[in-house]
Amino acid sequence: MEASKYLKDIQDIKEMMSKSTQFISLSGLSGVLAGIYALLGAVYVNFLINSHQYTYITLESKTFKLILLTAFIVLILSVGTAYLLTVKKAKKLGEHVWNPASKRVLINFAIPLITGGIFSILLIRQGHYGLIAPITLLFYGLACLNASKYTLRDVRYLGITQIILGLIAVEFSGYGLWFWVLGFGIAHILYGSIMYYKYDRK
């Protein structure tokens, strides 16, 4: 009888330790949706590139601006969806969305991501367009890896996948869009579904 009380104590300790350091309300479904937005965006960007009359897409061209706009809309939609679904899941689990653990996730995610964002802008200014796709994948992967310490484990594997894709993409500089499709589209849908089936579907 005593032993079972001690076992319960150990379980309580473990639960408190992980609950106080990890944000578990991250929604898997939002990953799937982000992946779908990315695929739709890629289809549109592909259409833009194919219908462009000239061989080169310059920074001043309408096509480039539309591509940028598409990327921006995909980003806003993904972040918005992730936020709304996470709030919903947190309510269901009785977890506060804005707690020390979620703040840690956000800060640790933001630092590599913003670094990568600034780095990409600097690269565009220097004219290294071919490196944009690998760099965004690499830094996004590092951001996931960094944030994964404070949230669901699967985010770590998503991060590692993005990093590998990013490194491969360096060697195939003409195929940036397809690596984005794989990384931001397919990988999100894959890991989002895994997370959805593991944690959300209850």
Next chain:
Amino acid sequence: MKNIIQNINKAFDHRIRLGIMSVLMVNESADFSTLKELLGVTDGNLASHAKALESEAYIVVEKQFIGRKPNTSYIATKEGKKAFQDHINALEKLISNT
């Protein structure tokens, strides 16, 4: 067996005190409202159990103002961490012995 029982620390023999220490083992500090939410306890309950741990010098209390709001946060002391680690080890031994 007797030796192991000796290491079971009475100060941690309560769900709330156990919870407070668990949180403080893995976080640099935790404020009152965070602890309250994590443990699902009332203000008075948390305050009295925190006081008990404080009197054992296992945790220290830091009071400060964030803007105009008073904010109480708790930090585990070195002795507290050591005592809690010993307690966990004793629990593990007890379980594996049965």
